Amino acid sequence: MVKVAINGYGTIGKRVADAVALQDDMEVIGVSKTRPNYESKMAVQKGYNLYVGIPEREKSFAEAGIEISGTVDDMIEEADVVVDCTPGNIGPENLKKYQKAGVKAIYQGGEKHTLTGLSFNSFGNYADSLGKDCTRVVSCNTTGLTRSLKPIEDFVGIKKIRAVMVRRGGDPYQVNKGPINAVVPNPPTVPSHHGPDLATVMYGANIVTVALLVPTTLMHQHNLMVELRDDVSVDDIIDVWEKRSRILLLNAKDGLGSTAEFMEYAKELGRSRNDLFEIPIWKESINVVDGELFYMQAVHQESDVVPENIDAIRALLELEENNEKSIAKTNKAMGIL
Amino acid sequence: MVKVAINGYGTIGKRVADAVALQDDMEVIGVSKTRPNYESKMAVQKGYNLYVGIPEREKSFAEAGIEISGTVDDMIEEADVVVDCTPGNIGPENLKKYQKAGVKAIYQGGEKHTLTGLSFNSFGNYADSLGKDCTRVVSCNTTGLTRSLKPIEDFVGIKKIRAVMVRRGGDPYQVNKGPINAVVPNPPTVPSHHGPDLATVMYGANIVTVALLVPTTLMHQHNLMVELRDDVSVDDIIDVWEKRSRILLLNAKDGLGSTAEFMEYAKELGRSRNDLFEIPIWKESINVVDGELFYMQAVHQESDVVPENIDAIRALLELEENNEKSIAKTNKAMGIL
Structure with missing residues (x-):
């Protein structure tokens, strides 16, 4: 032991x-x-x-x-x-x-x-x-990016990644954090540090990230735009992700249209602290347009x-x-x- | 009259x-x-x-x-x-x-x-x-996009636009709107309708938009990624925007690091209803990387x-x-x- x-x-x-x-x-x-x-x-x-x-x-x-x-x-x-x-x-x-x-x-x-x-x-x-x-x-954000991007890189290859990361202002217990009623570019410069951080575990990743803070405490939310090396379908992408653990494909139309509803889903799993270790991806958001993969996912910053x-x-x-x-x-x- | x-x-x-x-x-x-x-x-x-x-x-x-x-x-x-x-x-x-x-x-x-x-x-x-x-x-969002993108299109030409639009959940007086403490992909599908809307006033624009709602009432916030037809510098872009009206280049480091501070700035302008008719762009966010322009801006949805x-x-x-x-x-x- x-x-x-x-x-x-x-x-x-x-x-x-x-x-x-x-x-x-x-x-x-x-x-x-x-x-x-x-x-x-x-x-x-x-x-x-x-x-x-x-x-x-x-x-x-x-x-x-x-x-x-x-x-x-x-x-x-x-x-x-x-x-x-x-x-x-x-x-x-x-x-x-x-x-x-x-x-x-x-x-x-x-x-x-x-x-x-x-x-x-x-x-x-x-x-x-x-x-x-x-x-x-x-970090939680980089872990979330790696979870969904690495299988895509392995499957079809990635030319370039763009990600806009809408970050929670503070954890639920951090009563003195902000923002309140504001959107805060954080950093106000582009690119943010998250891109280079991904390249420390997904070597050679060509990624530009933009990050901001919003008045919510539950999860981060990521918007991904991924130029692929080859043409694949949405179903191909779904197949790849379905085979992987620590990723969840969830439907907005099933009452899971927000980060708050993802955390309510986590409560139903009956785990300690209602943690959501997996990275949930909104299934409806997955799309491939002109060889570029788009999707939205969330990150439970306290547990992933x-x-x-x-x-x-x-x-x-x-x-x-x-x-x-x-x-x-x-x-x-x-x-x- | x-x-x-x-x-x-x-x-x-x-x-x-x-x-x-x-x-x-x-x-x-x-x-x-x-x-x-x-x-x-x-x-x-x-x-x-x-x-x-x-x-x-x-x-x-x-x-x-x-x-x-x-x-x-x-x-x-x-x-x-x-x-x-x-x-x-x-x-x-x-x-x-x-x-x-x-x-x-x-x-x-x-x-x-x-x-x-x-x-x-x-x-x-x-x-x-x-x-x-x-x-x-x-719409206010499309107006905001057109204000900053049209001069760039005229100056250097645009190959492709990607925009992630972090939208306010409701106007300040809309007491029953949400979300509260959540990020809501809205729509949960990609692309959103905002891209095609831009093309109704900026003909031929090649744009993909992603939109979400967050718990704030003051302004929308836009994250732009714009592939240019030619190589230009950040200073060139600033020059172009500085010559245009209804756009403001503001510095996060001057105490204007968020949408809330933009609206506080608007108060100091002494206008009726504290309106901000102009589209403020965070100057620090402007960057050109590998022929792609990045910037962040905000939209006062009630007045622009x-x-x-x-x-x-x-x-x-x-x-x-x-x-x-x-x-x-x-x-x-x-x-x-």
């Missing part, structure tokens, strides 16, 4: 912890938190060993009546691999700690590609992370990268040589469609 | 009425309203002759203490041209009335192109409406078509043969930048 530590038990970290716990080839040896808030309490109630992210704050956890197992450095010492889900800019500092302790590390898409020099997507470039010391699971984190653990620890085997194993354990 | 009647004194109608009143070659001979609400009262207070849109409701206006000048049929009889700003599907029925009364008519973008067989944009195809009996001012309605009146009545002269005259009277 590979020993996994989760550094940062927040939006992504808590989901990765639960997903690791569902696998039969790895276990959670601890999670870290910098503040004694409700998530810290609930981590302990769930049975996770809790470590204090900032050693000086040990006392505040004691005062809050939360039992801790030590500091984050203790946790790192015991782990085979750390999944770093810390926010902001402390990733680079943490990397030194991981290297010193001789522990492997997985970063999230909030960190720069240059930190690890290697990025990861289960479908895009699994093999390149095999046995490596550290890798970086690309979670299965990729599990696969990344298997790649770094060489638990599976083959990406399809890891994907199938992760999917089965997590109930992914 | 050309006698102008406004059939439907709502979002567009009341603005067109005020804009007509500012011109020295036309006058408002009446406005119509179907209900005795606050807009009816204020129209009379402003000095407009008010006509009842649905004759059977004359009594309800009297009961509300609103002085009326007759029914909509009386108004039509007196007019040289009717600007039809009625909602829904009563446009086709009205056309028969206008024809019977021998009065010219201008429709809005909510009506189909086939109703008039002729659409209008001041920059796109002014001359084609000269002396005609009726025309149709294209108003100056085009004034120009359309001049075209139908042949008050000005030349579009640039009409545009300059309208701009001066309305204080347009």
